[in-house]
Amino acid sequence: MTLVRDIAWDTCLLRPQRDPEIVRDLRREIGTPVGPGCFYFAAAPWMPSALARLNRAMLDRTHLDRDLIDWIGLVVSQESSCRYCFATQRAMRIGMGTSPAEMDRLERDFLVAARSDRERAALEFTRRVARANPLATGEDRDVLLRAGFSEDETREILVHIALGVFFNRLSTQSALPPQPMERMPDKWHLRLLQPLIAIRLRRMRTKRAPATLGPIDGPFAPVLRSFDGLHAAPPLRDFVDQLWRSEDVPRRGLALVFAVVARALGCRQGEASARALVIEEGMAPEALARVLDHLDGPELDRFEQVALPYARETAWVQAAQVTRLQRLARDAQAKLGEAEFVTLLGATSMANALCRVGATLPAD
C-alpha cells in the first residue's frame, strides 16, 4: 500500500489552457515534451513557459548522481504530502525500470531505512529542509559536507529541494489531478513499451554544463546567487524576476506574501529581505510591523487582505490537512481574479522554497 496516494485530495481548482503554439515553441526551446501541469497556470500568461523551464531543470543535473536526484524529489514530495508530484516522480522511476513493488518498498524505506551513509545523510538533510519544523540551518548543511558531498554537490541538493518544494506547493494548492499519473504505470501498453520509454527518459535527463547567472541584485538575491553555476539557477532567477514584474499583482503584495511565509517558517533572513522590499514599496515600518503581527490592517489592499492570511497556511502541509489547504485556496480563489490567484500560488510556492533553502545559507 502506498501511503502518499491515499492522501485525501480535492478536485482541481484550475482549468488547463493549452496554447498549441506556445507548446510547440517551448518544446523546441527545452527539447522535451512540456509537462501538462504548466498550462493550469496560464491565467498569468508568463507562467506556463517559466514553469516549463523549471520543470525541465528538475530532470537535469550538473554534479549529482541521477538516482539521488530522484530520491530527493520523492522525499520532498512525501514530506510535502504532494500526491501529484509524488505520482509523477514515481511514474518516471517506473518508466526507467524500477518495478512498482520496488517503488512501494522504497517509499517505505525513505522513512525507516538508508541505502548508504552518504545517501542517508543527503536524504535526511532533504527531509529536514523540506519539513522545516524546525527550519534547517547551516549546521545541517555542514553535516552534508562532512558526509562527503562537495560544496557544489551540496548546492545542487539544495536547488533540487527548492524545485521540489516549489512544485509540491504549486500542485497541492491548486489540487492538480494526480490520478492520471497514478494510473499510468498500470497501463498494459506502457508496461510493454517500458524498455523504449526508459531509453527515451534517459536521453531526456542530461548532465548540463554549469550555468552562470551574472550580476544579480534583485529580490532574494543572496539565495539565488547561492545557486550560481548550477543548471537550475537561470530558470529559478527567471521565475522570480517574472513574478516580480507581474502585471497582475503589485510588488508590495508579493513582498508581503514572502514576508508572511518567512515569518510562519521562522526564517529571519527571508523575513528581513521581504520587509525591506515592502518598505521600498512605500509601507511605513510601523504599519508593516502591525500587519505582520496580525495579518490584517487598514493599510492592506483587497489582494493583500485575502493573500496574507492565506499565505501562512502554505508553510506546512501535513497529509491530514491537504484538503483543508485546498479548501482555503478555493476560498481565496473566489475572492481574487484568476490571474491574481495563480500569481499568489506562484508567490507562496516560491517563498516556501527560497525560505527553506535560504535558512541554510551563512548569514550576510
Place this chain on the structure above:
Amino acid sequence: MALLCVAAGAAALWLRERARNRRLRSQLETAATELEHLQRSFSRFAPDEVIERVIAEGPTSQGEKREVTALFADLVSFTSLAERVEPSVLVRILNGYFERMSAAISEHRGHVSTFLGDGILALFGALAPNPWQSDDATDAALAMRQAMVEYNRELMAQGLPALAIGIGLHRGVGVAGLIGSQELMEFAVVGRTVNIAARVQDLTRQHDADILVTEDVKRALAPRFALRELPPASLRGVDRPVAVHAVLDVARGDAAS
C-alpha cells in the same frame, strides 16, 4: 549419481533459502507499512521529529521549551447535569460537545492535547511554531462559543438541557515532550502556562464571562478583538495577582457571558 544428489541438495537449500528470504522480506514490508501507518497516525498528535526520535531511540525523557498558548475549556455545572440525565444520554451529549469543540480548535490551527473529564486542554504553537498563536487561540475560543450556541439549539430541540462553557487562555513557555509512564505516554506541554490557563478558566464563573485571556495573551492580540478589563485576580500557585480580560463578541461589540 552423487553429483546429482549434491545438486539436488544444493537446489533444495537454495529454494528453502529463497522462500525464507521472501518470507522475511514480506514480514519486513508488513512491519514497515504498519510502522508508517503508526507514524502517520501519531503525527496528528505529536511533531514528526518527536515521533522519529521515539522510533529511533524509544521513548526518551527529552523535552524542549516552546512558546505556546494554552486554551482550557470546561463545562459549567457538569456534575449536576450528570446527575440529571441517563448515562447513555450523557455520553452522547459529551461526545457531541467534544466533536464540535475539537473542530473549532483544529480549524484555528490548534490541537487538542487532552480531554480531562468534561474539560479540554488545547494548545496553539506546540506542534509547529506559530507566531500568530494568540489570535488563533482567541479565534478558536470565539468559534467554540458560536458552536455551543448551535449545539444548544440542537439539544433543546431534543428536550435536553443546554450547556455552558468557561474558557481560559494563557500564553507562555512550556516544556514539550513525551510525558507519562511506559504503559501510557502522550505528547504534552507541561508547566505554569497550562496551569494558569486552567486557573483562569475557573475565574469565568466569578466574573460571569465565558472567555477570559491573560495579559500575556492580550499583549499579542490583534486590535479587532474587543476586550473588557477585569480586576487582577489571585490564582492558586501563582505569586502575584494575574490581570485578566473578558473577550467580547467581536461582531456585535457587546459582552457575552
